[in-house]
Amino acid sequence: MAQTLFILLKKRNQTANIDVIAPKWSQALLSRMPEVRDAFDLPFAHGEINLGGRFKIGKELRSKQYDQAIVLPNSLKSALIPFWAKIPIRTGWRGEMRYGLLNDIRQLDKKLYPLMIQRFAALGLPKKELLPTVLRKPKLLIDKTQLNQSLHKLQLNTKKPILAMCPGAEYGPAKRWPTNYFADTANSLIKDGWQIWLFGSTKDQDIGLEIMKNIKVDLVENCQNLIGQTNLLEAIDLLSTSSCVLTNDSGLMHLASALNKPIVAIYGSSSPTFTPPLSDQINIMSLQLSCSPCFKRDCPLQHLDCLKKLYPETVIQAIQQMVTTAEYAHITH
Numbered sequence: 001m002a003q004t005l006f007i008l009l010k011k012r013n014q015t016a017n018i019d020v021i022a023p024k025w026s027q028a029l030l031s032r033m034p035e036v037r038d039a040f041d042l043p044f045a046h047g048e049i050n051l052g053g054r055f056k057i058g059k060e061l062r063s064k065q066y067d068q069a070i071v072l073p074n075s076l077k078s079a080l081i082p083f084w085a086k087i088p089i090r091t092g093w094r095g096e097m098r099y100g101l102l103n104d105i106r107q108l109d110k111k112l113y114p115l116m117i118q119r120f121a122a123l124g125l126p127k128k129e130l131l132p133t134v135l136r137k138p139k140l141l142i143d144k145t146q147l148n149q150s151l152h153k154l155q156l157n158t159k160k161p162i163l164a165m166c167p168g169a170e171y172g173p174a175k176r177w178p179t180n181y182f183a184d185t186a187n188s189l190i191k192d193g194w195q196i197w198l199f200g201s202t203k204d205q206d207i208g209l210e211i212m213k214n215i216k217v218d219l220v221e222n223c224q225n226l227i228g229q230t231n232l233l234e235a236i237d238l239l240s241t242s243s244c245v246l247t248n249d250s251g252l253m254h255l256a257s258a259l260n261k262p263i264v265a266i267y268g269s270s271s272p273t274f275t276p277p278l279s280d281q282i283n284i285m286s287l288q289l290s291c292s293p294c295f296k297r298d299c300p301l302q303h304l305d306c307l308k309k310l311y312p313e314t315v316i317q318a319i320q321q322m323v324t325t326a327e328y329a330h331i332t333h
Contacts, residue, residue: 001254001275002072003138004117006035008124011136019064021057021081028232029255032140049077058084070123071102091123116275137278138258140236147237156224158241160195163319164256166247167211168204168227172297174269175249177307177315179207183214184312185246189319190219197242199235199252200227244323246315253277262326264318268307269294281326283318285310 006018020030021040030039040057044050058081067089069082074095082090083101091104099105106127113119113131117138122131151157167182169175186196198208208227215223230238236255239245245256245263249270256263257277265277267286271293276284286292292306299306 001117001138001278002120003033003035003140003258004135005070005072005120005124006033007136007138008121010035012124019066021061025232029140029236032142032233032236033138034141051080054080055084057081058086061085061087072120072123076101093119093123114273117278137260137280138254139260140255140258142237142240142259143233144237146233147240150230150234150237154224154226154229154238156197156238160193160222161243161323162197162241163189163194164197164199164239164242164245164247164261165211166199166245166250166252166256167207168200168252169248169250170201170203171270174294174296174299174304174307175267176207177248177266177268177310179210180214181310181312181315182246183211185316185319186211186223187214187216187219188312188316190215190222194222194243196223197238198223198225198227199230199239202228204228244319244326246319257282262322264315264322266307266310266315268292268304268310269296269299271295281322283322285315285318 009016009018017037018035019038019040020036021042022030024041027039027041030036044053062085066087069087069090071079071082071090071092074093076096076098079092079098079101089104090102092098092102093106093108106123108119113122117135118131121135125131165182167176167179190196198211200208205228208225212223212225239256239261240259242261245261247253247256247263247265249265249267253263253265254277257279260279262281263277263279264283264285267284269292272284287306287310289306291301294300
């Protein structure tokens, strides 16, 4: 979502050089953003302060002579490296007692900027300047050579329409549509001529195995379990070949969105009002029960009705409608 900020910065100054310091896992993602010149690894675990390590990085960055640092996290520790790098303008939201560390502190108006991409992008403007009405959405590059290599390595083909399924959600079970519902959806669509590719990290492997157990024997050759089998770049390239993506509210949902794929996104305990998928072709499935969104990892009422009462038949219909709409839009375009 920070790519919206990078795009805005480049639009305002095409000669700007944008370097990003971020966790190592995101380096691959940043390599597919054409606005980013260079990316540096932030080698700390989540929540780790490590003052010595941050001072060392800040000192090393002094030679780069950056004009400005934009600090997207709200934590105090995230403002230390730009301060020690002696970057003259250090911009960020007020956050955790960062006076002195940041010298261009902003006060966030959550009603004015309800979306995460708005809050990121606003930091790229002078303090009192309002955001443009329309912001450019994230858009990742595809490497066709690497895509072909991935298809060959994983013995995949694109002869049949592909439904990419992303059944994981790292935050917790209250964001995960039941695995048997994913399997029921897969069985139905395979009968209609689709193939299914399952995507996810190694943490989602049990979910993938459970789905595969519920795929009918005569249909299983059309369901490929790629969970834990791809790195981030491979997942991006392979997702780009899909006809539609069925996903929980997850990181993969945002990747698919940045590829502008037709998406059917399932929301249970979370809400699309803060970090919605930004695809032009999106159907958000949410029952909007009185108890949701609760933003809990596990259902506090122990029934998970926000997901269990969203039945496969409804989702299958949404997928079919989404694909039909996308095909019509492509023809008319």
